[in-house]
Amino acid sequence: MAAPVDNPDQLITSSDPEHPANLIPSLCAKFWTLGWVTGTGGGCSIRDDDLVYLAPSGVQKELMKPTDIYVLSLKAQDPSNRHQQLQRTYLRSPPVYKPSQCTPLFLAAFTRRNAGCCIHTHSHWAVLVTLLLEAKANNNSNSSVFEINNIEQIKGFGRGFQKTGNLGYHDTLRIPVIENTPHEEDLTEYLEKAMDEFPDTYAVLVRRHGVYVWGDNVHKAKTQCESLDYLFQLAVEMHQLGLPWISNIPQIAPQRT
Ligand SMILES: CSC[C@@H](O)[C@@H](O)C(=O)COP(=O)(O)O
Numbered sequence: 001m002a003a004p005v006d007n008p009d010q011l012i013t014s015s016d017p018e019h020p021a022n023l024i025p026s027l028c029a030k031f032w033t034l035g036w037v038t039g040t041g042g043g044c045s046i047r048d049d050d051l052v053y054l055a056p057s058g059v060q061k062e063l064m065k066p067t068d069i070y071v072l073s074l075k076a077q078d079p080s081n082r083h084q085q086l087q088r089t090y091l092r093s094p095p096v097y098k099p100s101q102c103t104p105l106f107l108a109a110f111t112r113r114n115a116g117c118c119i120h121t122h123s124h125w126a127v128l129v130t131l132l133l134e135a136k137a138n139n140n141s142n143s144s145v146f147e148i149n150n151i152e153q154i155k156g157f158g159r160g161f162q163k164t165g166n167l168g169y170h171d172t173l174r175i176p177v178i179e180n181t182p183h184e185e186d187l188t189e190y191l192e193k194a195m196d197e198f199p200d201t202y203a204v205l206v207r208r209h210g211v212y213v214w215g216d217n218v219h220k221a222k223t224q225c226e227s228l229d230y231l232f233q234l235a236v237e238m239h240q241l242g243l244p245w246i247s248n249i250p251q252i253a254p255q256r257t
């Protein structure tokens with residue numbers, strides 16, 4: 001169990017706009033304008049070394065203040081109890097809320113991938129891609145993975161956990177899809193299974209729900225989430241035009257004189 005902090009509010013008080021307690025509200029306000037966290041859905045969590053900063057549950061994510069933020073110690077969590085968030089201990093809790101239902105999913109990204117930030121969106125494009133995959137499955141294709149290649153924005157993704165560099169233009173980006181569950185925290189075991197099966201993925205789609213995207217730090221989580229949303233929108237529009245997501249186009253050798 002983490003030692004109690006003398007003044008818990010110190011953990012969320014800073015004039016630095018990059019402090020997680022300031023950054024979570026400002027990022028969520030930006031994400032709201034993109035339709036990623038409207039109607040209280042979606043959210044974002046940041047890890048700074050051992051400290052994890054989390055939003056409350058069921059609040060308008062774009063109107064949050066630093067004083068609404070929860071803080072917990074990662075190493076103080078009981079791994080056998082990580083899905084039962086009512087028994088989780090927090091270093092700092094706001095007086096009137098419950099912590100986000102997404103907490104165990106964010107913690108999975110922090111503990112299993114050493115992520116520094118995890119974003120959950122309810123983006124229409126993410127949901128539509130999972131619906132298209134579901135519809136395609138009726139035509140005998142695999143509905144549990146989204147695949148796309150030969151699109152420039154794929155270069156916005158890291159190669160994978162503990163690997164250096166980014167994917168290349170001709171690489172295939174693969175994002176696993178898990179089925180939705182009535183309660184958000186029950187997604188955790190399926191998200192963890194998808195992480196095991198796709199060790200290099202930085203995202204997991206949730207059917208008819210949205211997507212979880214993480215990165216080594218806030219910058220990487222945000223830019224990967226933006227790249228992914230761009231690709232999901234493109235994929236939906238490609239489908240409407242009858243264009244395939246996977247194409248076998250020839251690699252052009254660079255002409256250097
Ligand atoms: C519109 S309710 C959405 C929630 O059930 C959940 O999916 C979600 O993304 C946000 O959960 P929250 O507990 O408010 O952080």
Ligand SMILES: [Zn+2]
Pocket residue numbers: 041042120121122184209210
């Ligand atoms: Zn959600």
